[in-house]
Amino acid sequence: MKKMGPVPADPVSTDQVTALRRFNRYFTRRIGALDDHYLGQDRPLGEARLLFEIGGKGASLRDLRARLGLDAGYLSRMVRALQTQGLVHVSVHPGDSRLRVAGLTAAGEAEIREQNRLADALAEGLLGGLDARRRAELTTALDTAHRLLRLAAITVETVDGASPDARACLDAYAADIDARFPEGFDPATLVRPEEVSGEAGAFLVAYEEGRPVGCGALRRLGPRAGEIRHVWVDPGARRLGLGRRLLDGLEQRAVERRFTVVRLDTHAVLTEAQEMYRACGYTEIPRYDDNVYAAHWFEKRLPAAR
Amino acid sequence: MKKMGPVPADPVSTDQVTALRRFNRYFTRRIGALDDHYLGQDRPLGEARLLFEIGGKGASLRDLRARLGLDAGYLSRMVRALQTQGLVHVSVHPGDSRLRVAGLTAAGEAEIREQNRLADALAEGLLGGLDARRRAELTTALDTAHRLLRLAAITVETVDGASPDARACLDAYAADIDARFPEGFDPATLVRPEEVSGEAGAFLVAYEEGRPVGCGALRRLGPRAGEIRHVWVDPGARRLGLGRRLLDGLEQRAVERRFTVVRLDTHAVLTEAQEMYRACGYTEIPRYDDNVYAAHWFEKRLPAAR
DNA sequence: CTTTTCCTTTGACTAAAGTCAAGGAACAGC
DNA sequence: GCTGTTCCTTGACTTTAGTCAAAGGAAAAG
Incomplete structure (x- = not known):
């Protein structure tokens, strides 16, 4: 290569x-x-x-x-x-x-x-x-500008998995998917803080004006493999491209840890997520874990650390 | 019909x-x-x-x-x-x-x-x-919004052809085309105020925040025919769609005066103007006047007054 | 059961922003 | 040259916005 x-x-x-x-x-x-x-x-x-x-x-x-x-x-x-x-x-x-x-x-x-x-x-x-056509054009332009200005203002930071912001995000995430999964969701299956700290992994939180509006976790699966979990974006901050930013950030952390591959799984109902993973270069693979909520498994090969 | x-x-x-x-x-x-x-x-x-x-x-x-x-x-x-x-x-x-x-x-x-x-x-x-792509998208959206907000704030008003604002526009128009026409432009060929007032015609001025930034004149050519002249937009207010607004306004005044057709001529170098006229429903016709600056002649049939 | 921290109120300020009216100098129209 | 108007300055205000520190009641931490 x-x-x-x-x-x-x-x-x-x-x-x-x-x-x-x-x-x-x-x-x-x-x-x-x-x-x-x-x-x-x-x-x-x-x-x-x-x-x-x-x-x-x-x-x-x-x-x-x-x-x-x-x-x-x-x-x-x-x-x-x-x-x-x-x-x-x-x-x-x-x-x-x-x-x-x-x-x-x-x-x-x-x-x-x-x-x-x-x-x-x-x-x-x-x-x-303005006439109707131009008015529609203006509305679209303002919406686009709004969306992008918000996105520009959102920062993604590495935080401790046990920090209040991290826990708040995970709680919101759990509540969110508990409502979306037909079978509900058991919060006990969330990552533990020690899995996502130091060399083992990382926890990212996205902040908009000081408020956490998204998160994502990376944990070690093996010596050279990581797993991305709990990528979540607050409903009020969706459709901004934030999920992709979080994913990029997690992959970067994986590269820093010399992982050569990251895997992840998703529930059958999370079709937008699956689309995003595909668009970000993830390819579907066979089941690699025993996550009862998972229906699709993906992985992505990572470049070597610079 | x-x-x-x-x-x-x-x-x-x-x-x-x-x-x-x-x-x-x-x-x-x-x-x-x-x-x-x-x-x-x-x-x-x-x-x-x-x-x-x-x-x-x-x-x-x-x-x-x-x-x-x-x-x-x-x-x-x-x-x-x-x-x-x-x-x-x-x-x-x-x-x-x-x-x-x-x-x-x-x-x-x-x-x-x-x-x-x-x-x-x-x-x-x-x-x-933001990444470069999104930054470009934001810039475009802001420019569009800026352009449309400006356009929304511009009002077109009928004014007396002898008013200071009208004269200022005509002076600017004359200076503008004097610079663009290879042979220069003689201000004596501008419309006289009495040609564009009352039942004979109309003079429109576009205002942006109180400042005149464009104009257009309508004068009578015959019992049922009008002529549009001196459609001009300040260089700082171009590419907003203002020329079209002025043209629409003049056509409306023509309809009010029961004109069934409006004609206009343009200089060979004013190619953007010609394009605008075509886009607004004007069709090229043979020479109808002896304007020494004109190289193209257009007309547009108007609907009857409501 | 203390001690500390938190949340609010109050008093005593200051700086910025703005208003109103009187008045003087300069100009414009007659 | 007179008169009214315009433009600016000055004095004498007011309101808005904000700061700081002291203090008291309530909750949290030890």
Whole structure:
């Protein structure tokens, strides 16, 4: 086999940087500004944002502080202001009486509805300037941009298999497939943390704005063989190409461990996953394990470590 | 000929509104915020924006006030602040000594350069999260969105042919084609205002954010025939589909005047224009006028007024 | 049953952003 | 040359946004 050349350089072209900045400038000035100014109405922006963030479901002050990045004192006062305006009500958290939960009153909900109506009208007016074909084109372009910007912001990191983020992902994964497998899923068959740490394997978590939204595990099957397991992507982060990123990351970790091959299995119902594996260079092989949930087995030969 | 049905309704779907709002929310939060916060550095945002707006070419305080929408007093003080920091210099306008013109000092320019460097680095970091293929896809999507958002914001209005905006467009048009025609162009052959007003004809100007960026004239050729002339789009607003919008608008005005046909001519070098006319349903006809600049003549039959 | 940590409130600030009105200099139209 | 308008500056505010530290009640850790 021919030795591969160095990985081709992948520099960001200045044209692309310019395009992003140009768009950014235009968009924030024309659209963002509109939104904020018109929507704020006669309410200070901070309050409007807070009201919006509390939203229909309500939220604890602690969450609001984290989400909006506000100072505790500042938030406390703003909530009080909204409260005296009759827009929110505040109560003690049932489980932990240190926390306070804010929720919208009827008046607060009416205000949110009105804000939404205004924003919709604004967006509609903007879109109304285009004919149906162009409008569809714009919508597609915005969706594509949204998807790719999100993907660009997601980072994949190696974490300890016992870390809370890893466990959270595995729990979500287990719940997810328990719902999808006709026979359910027994969480006891998940990898153990020691299987995916150090030289034995690896555990990857994908983070979007600090929140774990995907994971994947690599464990040793033999001296030169690894197994990829539990590749999972949060429903809210699907169709971004994240599964592929996780798979790539796991293969890279496998190469680092001098594995020459990685295998994996999938359940019969996970057809999209099977398609992804095929598209990523995996070929179907005979059963190699006794996983009761598996119906298809794949493997991929890996290049040697550089 | 079969009578045409009513123009199909062209409502904006809620999905499209949602997509725009979703993108807007995501983008302003993730990208816009980044930009502003990081770029402001240790300088208040107002000052940073002002510095940027003054830019390389400098600007009068009056312009700055209009562009940034600031109070006169507020601006005056901010400029003074930048001046004492050695970032801008202020001088009296040569033509009108009521006006003051602000320009960047060397230090001011250095700061702008640094801001640009930071913004570029930020954009580059963001794009770096994607592979080359996806990056190209994102760039295309952003360009498309930018183009369509601009187009959506452009309004086409009927104005008096003698108005300053109309004259400005015609002057720009004349200068434009004077440069493109090998034999030059004599502005005396432009339409006269009385030819394009009232029942005789119409003059349309396209506005982008208040600035005229395109025009088109319709004048009467005979009892049932009109002529379209001077369809022009500012170089900065080309490739948006604006020419077509102007043409549509002029045809609509022609229908309102019960013209059954519109004609137009074009110069040999204006090949894109010829293509547009063909694409819009115009067919080439023999010479119908004695315009010395014309090499191709077109016409289009119009539907009856509703 | 302490000690520590967490969550919120309150008081006391500051900086930024913006508003309003008075007034002076310069210009434009008559 | 007079009058009204435009452009800028200045003084005197207000609101918004945010910071910091002290303190108290509640939960978690030891």
